[in-house]
Amino acid sequence: MANELLSDDEIITSVLEGRTRDFEILIHRYSGKIINFINSMTADRDEAQSIAQDVFFKIYQNLPYYKKQNNFSAFVFKIAKNMTLNWLNRQKRTVFFSRLLGREFNQVPFIQAPTHTVDQEQSERDEKIIQNLRYLPEEQRIALILKIYLEFSYKQIREISGWSIPKIETLISRAKSRLKKNINLQEKNSGFVLKARKK
Amino acid sequence: MNCKKVILRLSAYQDGELSLPQSRELERHLENCAACQSEWEACKDLVGNLCRLTPLAPAPDFSSRIMAGLRTRPEKKFRLLPSLAYTLACLMIFISGFLLEISANGQPATAAQPPTTFSAVLAESRELGLLAVHDSTLELFSGDDHEK
Numbered sequence: 079m080a081n082e083l084l085s086d087d088e089i090i091t092s093v094l095e096g097r098t099r100d101f102e103i104l105i106h107r108y109s110g111k112i113i114n115f116i117n118s119m120t121a122d123r124d125e126a127q128s129i130a131q132d133v134f135f136k137i138y139q140n141l142p143y144y145k146k147q148n149n150f151s152a153f154v155f156k157i158a159k160n161m162t163l164n165w166l167n168r169q170k171r172t173v174f175f176s177r178l179l180g181r182e183f184n185q186v187p188f189i190q191a192p193t194h195t196v197d198q199e200q201s202e203r204d205e206k207i208i209q210n211l212r213y214l215p216e217e218q219r220i221a222l223i224l225k226i227y228l229e230f231s232y233k234q235i236r237e238i239s240g241w242s243i244p245k246i247e248t249l250i251s252r253a254k255s256r257l258k259k260n261i262n263l264q265e266k267n268s269g270f271v272l273k274a275r276k277k
Numbered sequence: 278m279n280c281k282k283v284i285l286r287l288s289a290y291q292d293g294e295l296s297l298p299q300s301r302e303l304e305r306h307l308e309n310c311a312a313c314q315s316e317w318e319a320c321k322d323l324v325g326n327l328c329r330l331t332p333l334a335p336a337p338d339f340s341s342r343i344m345a346g347l348r349t350r351p352e353k354k355f356r357l358l359p360s361l362a363y364t365l366a367c368l369m370i371f372i373s374g375f376l377l378e379i380s381a382n383g384q385p386a387t388a389a390q391p392p393t394t395f396s397a398v399l400a401e402s403r404e405l406g407l408l409a410v411h412d413s414t415l416e417l418f419s420g421d422d423h424e425k
Contacts, residue, residue, distance in 0.1 A: 098347060105340040110332065117333045127336055134343045200331060207330045225292055226327050232294050251288035258323050 086150035090141055105134055108151075111228055112158050118223045119162045120169075121208045129165055133158045152237035155228070159220060159238060166216070210260055218253035221246050278302050283313045291320055394418075 084092075084103070092100045112133055117126035136157050144153050211219055224230045224238060232246045239246070278286075283306050289295050290303050307314050336342075392398045396418040402408040403415075 099344070101347065102340050102344055105343055109335040109339055113335055114333050118330070123333060126333065127339065130335070131339070131343055131346070135346060138347055203329060204331050207327060222327075226324060227330070232289075232292070247289050247294065250292065251285065254288050254320060254323055257327075258319055261323070261326075 087146045090144060090146065090150065093138075094141060101138060104137070104150075108154055109134075112154065114227060115155065115158055115223055116162050118208065118211055118227060119219060120165060121212050125165065129161055130158070133161050136161065149234075149237060151230075152234060155224070155230075155238045163216065206264075210257055210264075213260060214253050214256060217241075218249045218256070221249040222253040222257075225250055278306050280306075280310060280313055283307070283310070284316055287313075287317055287320055291324065 086104065086107070089100050089103050093104075109130060113126050113130045116129050116133075117123055120126055120129070133154075137154055140153075140157065144150065211223070214222065220239065221235060221241075224235045225232075230238070232243045235241070235246050236243055241249070283303055286295065286299070286303060290300060295303065307317055392401050396415055399408065399410045399415055399418060403410040
């Protein structure tokens with residue numbers, strides 16, 4: 079239990095000294111956040127678990143290069159962001175070449191697998207949020223997710239993404255106004271559909 | 278602060294990224310502007326909705342799979358090996374090109390020797406059309422004692 083109170087930097091020192099088992103504390107500390115970040119970006123629950131696993135392997139491999147300045151969180155999410163973007167790019171390429179070859183892409187991207195743990199209404203609401211997020215440009219999506227779901231400050235987002243603070247502010251502001259527009263449009267459309275059904 | 282500025286900074290205000298005086302100024306504007314107030318309410322609703330996303334929990338065996346993977350995964354000891362291989366390949370291509378050049382011409386191509394005397398410099402410049410040098414001028418400098 080005492081291990082849980084250790085700082086990230088202390089745990090990393092311990093892992094680098096050969097106590098590999100301590101790496102599990104870091105996994106417990108960050109796995110939830112990383113999986114949710116990747117899931118919000120990819121909208122694919124299974125892939126989120128799989129990519130997150132690779133993220134931890136990558137973190138472990140790169141531990142000797144981490145400079146201890148109490149910003150392990152930025153180090154972790156920089157890796158998670160890059161690996162997620164790589165996955166998204168691979169998906170885009172796969173879809174592009176599948177279409178080019180006239181083949182149907184067998185896995186529809188950005189569709190959530192039905193969940194068995196939450197009720198139907200909640201599941202639909204989650205899917206709607208994820209669908210709306212996926213319409214955002216990648217940079218806006220990253221900035222918004224890091225802010226809203228992971229509650230990073232603009233300074234921390236700068237460390238993770240390498241963007242300037244004014245750029246981050248603009249990205250998040252644009253993401254929010256775009257989401258508002260999309261949601262309003264969807265509500266209007268669903269209103270029209272309901273009216274048409276009544277008629 | 279006018280409405281346009283307020284709308285632009287609402288997001289940063291919501292994220293708690295404005296300084297205290299900036300926040301106070303924005304709040305004063307919101308108290309007196311119904312349009313901006315409704316925009317602010319919409320912002321709050323949006324973030325409230327986004328935050329209702331159910332968090333995804335890691336699979337029960339998530340950490341144990343990683344730990345098992347770390348034990349079986351070979352460590353990357355030779356990180357420089359791929360770049361070293363690329364460098365060697367480039368070097369081999371360069372050397373083979375050089376050897377081919379020798380075998381084709383009989384001897385390696387060497388750069389032309391630069392002129393060593395002042396008169397030679399003048400003569401070369403005249404040949405290249407860089408300078409208009411009279412013959413008498415060339416003769417004037419064409420002695421061993423007029424070295425560059």
